[in-house]
Structures are given as structure tokens and as C-alpha cells.
Amino acid sequence: xxxxxxxxxxxxxxxxxxxxxxxxxxxxxxxxxxxxxxxxxxxxxxxxxxxxxxxxxxxxxxxxxxxxxxxxxxxxxxxxxxxxxxxxxxxxxxxxxxxxxxxxxxxxxxxxxxxxxxxxxxxxxxxxxxxxxxxxxxxxxxxxxxxxxxxxxxxxxxxxxxxxxxxxxxxxxxxxxxxxxxxxxxxxxxxxxxxxxxxxxxxxxxxxxxxxxxxxxxxxxxxxxxxxxxxxxxxxxxxx
Amino acid sequence: xxxxxxxxxxxxxxxxxxxxxxxxxxxxxxxxxxxxxxxxxxxxxxxxxxxxxxxxxxxxxxxxxxxxxxxxxxxxxxxxxxxxxxxxxxxxxxxxxxxxxxxxxxxxxxxxxxxxxxxxxxxxxxxxxxxxxxxxxxxxxxxxxxxxxxxxxxxxxxxxxxxxxxxxxxxxxxxxxxxxxxxxxxxxxxxxxxxxxxxxxxxxxxxxxxxxxxxxxxxxxxxxxxxxxxxxxxxxxxxxxxxxxxxxxxxxx
Numbered sequence: 001x002x003x004x005x006x007x008x009x010x011x012x013x014x015x016x017x018x019x020x021x022x023x024x025x026x027x028x029x030x031x032x033x034x035x036x037x038x039x040x041x042x043x044x045x046x047x048x049x050x051x052x053x054x055x056x057x058x059x060x061x062x063x064x065x066x067x068x069x070x071x072x073x074x075x076x077x078x079x080x081x082x083x084x085x086x087x088x089x090x091x092x093x094x095x096x097x098x099x100x101x102x103x104x105x106x107x108x109x110x111x112x113x114x115x116x117x118x119x120x121x122x123x124x125x126x127x128x129x130x131x132x133x134x135x136x137x138x139x140x141x142x143x144x145x146x147x148x149x150x151x152x153x154x155x156x157x158x159x160x161x162x163x164x165x166x167x168x169x170x171x172x173x174x175x176x177x178x179x180x181x182x183x184x185x186x187x188x189x190x191x192x193x194x195x196x197x198x199x200x201x202x203x204x205x206x207x208x209x210x211x212x213x214x215x216x217x218x219x220x221x222x223x224x225x226x227x228x229x230x231x232x233x234x235x236x237x238x239x240x
Numbered sequence: 241x242x243x244x245x246x247x248x249x250x251x252x253x254x255x256x257x258x259x260x261x262x263x264x265x266x267x268x269x270x271x272x273x274x275x276x277x278x279x280x281x282x283x284x285x286x287x288x289x290x291x292x293x294x295x296x297x298x299x300x301x302x303x304x305x306x307x308x309x310x311x312x313x314x315x316x317x318x319x320x321x322x323x324x325x326x327x328x329x330x331x332x333x334x335x336x337x338x339x340x341x342x343x344x345x346x347x348x349x350x351x352x353x354x355x356x357x358x359x360x361x362x363x364x365x366x367x368x369x370x371x372x373x374x375x376x377x378x379x380x381x382x383x384x385x386x387x388x389x390x391x392x393x394x395x396x397x398x399x400x401x402x403x404x405x406x407x408x409x410x411x412x413x414x415x416x417x418x419x420x421x422x423x424x425x426x427x428x429x430x431x432x433x434x435x436x437x438x439x440x441x442x443x444x445x446x447x448x449x450x451x452x453x454x455x456x457x458x459x460x461x462x463x464x465x466x467x468x469x470x471x472x473x474x475x476x477x478x479x480x481x482x483x484x485x486x487x488x489x490x491x492x493x
Contacts, residue, residue: 044390047390047394049390049393049394067394068394069390069391069394071387071390071391072387073387075385075387075388075391077388077406077409077410078486079409079412079485079486088391088395089391089395091405092392092395092396092397092401092405093395093396120485120486121486122485122486140395
């Protein structure tokens with residue numbers, strides 16, 4: 001996927017200007033930056049939820065692959081059960097009832113929610129709700145998964161669990177993941193490649209391939225290489 | 241036990257007040273033609289019970305029909321208003337204006353249009369009760385979570401699908417609030433209509449007033465309030481049953 005010369009203006013404020021980025025298939029990319037630097041805008045444009053004011057976003061090989069989006073909060077439909085929530089994308093794309101229930105069940109198993117199928121969102125903890133949201137994104141078997149600070153509102157332990165789970169899901173599926181966050185350690189833990197944006201006009205300050213092992217568990221958080229990568233990202237973030 | 245907890249507290253002031261009025265009137269502190277003793281109100285209820293019962297059926301019929309028309313008309317108008325900013329800007333001010341016209345002032349007009357009888361009463365109930373449905377439904381439809389709207393767009397959902405699977409169910413709590421307010425208002429509208437168009441409890445009150453039967457006036461007013469309360473609670477029950485699974489306002493702690 002290539003973004004070329006992308007520009008986006010909100011009420012006279014230039015959010016992104018002449019922005020270039022290319023992302024290879026199967027990559028796990030983290031986009032870091034201070035709030036208001038245009039990372040969410042960027043994600044929405046990649047999802048084709050908002051058009052760029054100038055420039056182009058091109059997808060290879062084909063335009064017709066399924067994109068999934070995970071928001072900052074779970075954003076579930078409170079009147080539907082966990083299973084029906086996870087099946088929603090299939091329902092909207094016209095998949096038959098039995099088939100979509102089966103697929104939704106599988107997606108929920110992937111995020112360890114097989115026991116909660118019949119519960120309503122109000123009965124779940126914050127971490128469980130986010131996992132339903134993740135299952136809802138995975139249910140179509142997307143080739144591109146976009147996440148906009150998905151775990152920001154969760155407690156740290158839940159967040160660590162979900163980070164590990166997300167890494168595993170990515171490794172098993174081979175999909176492209178773009179993960180927007182303002183957490184340095186989360187970016188370092190999850191991504192293969194990290195991009196740091198500047199506060200103004202979304203200029204790229206750093207584009208770095210992280211030198212960390214492929215297999216990532218919580219052990220890594222105490223590792224010297226992890227600390228080193230985190231420090232590198234921190235330095236770039238601080239120089240705003 | 242839970243039922244007793246909710247029913248007993250409001251019953252205590254009622255009992256005390258009834259007793260106090262009874263004593264005040266019996267002592268001759270307030271003449272009975274101004275304030276009848278509660279006991280004579282109850283007596284009147286049995287004395288003209290048949291007439292009151294028929295009147296109440298008539299009023300509830302008209303109020304219910306007016307209310308259902310408001311529910312359907314109100315929700316449909318709100319869906320239409322929410323469909324485009326332009327339509328909303330053009331028509332919503334008139335909906336508000338409509339609401340500020342006092343019903344008592346347009347009731348004579350309704351008689352001119354619909355004649356004496358049930359049709360005027362229904363029209364009056366409808367006019368009074370439609371606005372809360374429009375206002376609440378519209379607020380509900382317009383406050384859909386934008387992230388969920390994005391999600392529906394991402395999977396290519398049409399605006400009809402988004403309306404029925406997202407906007408409408410998401411607005412249900414507000415719609416039910418609107419319906420609850422509107423149910424009480426429909427009874428008021430029906431009685432105002434009956435004052436001028438004739439029939440039902442409104443007529444009973446009007447006729448009893450000219451005959452100086454304050455006890456019957458009180459009995460009719462009491463029944464009218466009970467009717468409003470019954471409709472209000474019925475919608476409350478519907479709302480509890482629909483929303484108990486998911487909406488915070490209906491969850492028992």
C-alpha cells in the first residue's frame with residue numbers, strides 16, 4: 001500500500017501535508033505521535049472512511065480486500081449478544097445466518113471468548129468488550145486490520161494480555177496491521193516497524209524497523225533490546 | 241417485598257391527606273360545596289358508577305387512538321427529519337411552533353374542522369402528544385455513535401440498513417422516553433377535547449360543575465389521573481421489558 005502526497009485539512013488547520021508512506025503486505029506497523037498529530041485521520045483515510053484532500057492512497061494488488069477497523073473503545077451494539085455483535089460485519093455483507101454464526105463463534109474462540117457468546121455487552125468487563133470488538137474485526141478474515149488506540153482505556157495488565165494476543169493473531173493470519181497508539185512501550189512490543197509523527201502536519205520523524213525477536217511474550221518487556229528500542233522511540237517523541 | 245417497598249411510601253401521604261381532608265370537611269372548616277369529603281367522592285363514584293365507567297372507557301379509547309397516532313406519526317416524522325440536515329432546518333422550527341400553540345386555544349378550531357364528538361377528541365389528544373415523540377426520537381436518531389456509523393459504512397451498509405439495524409435501535413431509549421411523556425399528555429389532550437367536543441370524562445366534569453356536584457367532579461378528575469397514570473406505567477413497563485438487557489437506565493443495581 002502506498003500513500004503519496006496525502007494532504008488533509010480540518011477547518012484551516014493542516015493535519016497532514018505531503019505525506020508519503022508505503023506499507024508492505026503482512027507488515028505490523030505502529031504509528032506513534034502526540035495527540036492531534038493526525039494519526040487517527042490517517043487511519044480513517046486508509047480505511048476509506050474519509051477522502052484525502054490531495055494525494056492518493058493506492059492498494060496493491062487489489063482494491064477489493066476486506067479492511068477491518070478497531071476503535072478506541074469497543075463500540076458494541078448493546079442490544080445484541082456477544083455472538084451477534086461479532087457476526088455483525090458478516091450480516092452487513094450478506095452472509096447467510098448459519099454460516100455467519102459459525103464464523104463468529106470461531107472468531108470469538110480466537111480471542112478466548114467462547115464462553116461468553118450469549119452475554120450482553122453490559123455484562124462484560126472492559127477487556128472482554130475490547131476482545132469482542134477484536135473478534136468483530138477478525139470475523140471477515142481481513143487482509144488489513146486498522147487499530148486506533150484500541151487498548152488505551154484498559155488497565156495495564158489487561159492491555160499486556162491483549163498485546164500478546166494481538167501479536168499471535170497477526171502471526172497466525174499474515175494480515176497487514178496498522179496500529180495507532182501514543183504508548184511507546186506498546187508500539188515497541190507489538191510492531192515490526194514503527195513510525196513516529198511530528199505534532200505539526202504529520203511529518204515523519206522516524207521510520208524504524210525494530211530489532212526485536214519475532215516471538216514476543218511478556219518476558220520481552222524486561223529485555224535490554226526492548227528497553228533500547230523504547231528509548232529510541234521516546235527520544236523522537238520528546239523532541240516535539 | 242420489592243413491590244411493597246415501592247408501593248408503601250407513596251400510599252402513606254395519600255392516607256394521611258385523605259384522612260385530614262375528611263376531618264377538615266366534617267368539622268365544617270371548609271364547606272362541602274368547595275371541597276367534598278373523600279368519603280362523599282367515593283360515594284359519588286358508586287352512585288354514578290355506570291356513567292363514570294362509560295365515560296372513562298370513552299376517554300381512554302380516544303386517548304389511546306390519539307396516542308397511537310402520535311407514536312406512529314411522531315416516529316415517522318422524526319425519521320424523515322433526521323434523513324437530511326436541510327429537511328430538518330426547514331421543518332423542525334414548525335414542529336416546535338406547533339407545540340407552543342396552547343391546545344385550549346385551538347380546540348374550538350378542531351370542533352369546527354371535525355365536528356362534535358370523538359373525532360375532535362382524538363385530534364386534540366394527537367396534537368398535544370405528538371411533539372415529545374418527534375423531539376425525543378429525533379434526538380435519539382441524531383446521536384448515533386459516529387464510530388458505529390463508520391463501522392456500518394466500512395462494510396458497505398445502505399442507509400436503510402443503517403437506519404433499521406443501528407440508528408433506530410440505538411434511539412430506542414429516547415423514543416420510549418418520548419412515548420412515556422406523550423402517553424400522559426394524550427389523556428390531558430383527550431379531556432380538553434371533551435370539554436369542547438363533548439363526551440367522556442371531560443363532559444362529566446363539565447356537566448357536574450354546572451350542577452354543583454363537586455363530588456362528581458372530583459371523582460371524574462380522580463379517574464382521569466388514574467387513566468394517565470395507567471398509560472404512563474404501561475409504557476414504562478414496555479420500556480423496562482425491552483431495555484432491561486442493555487440500557488443502563490433500566491438495569492436494577
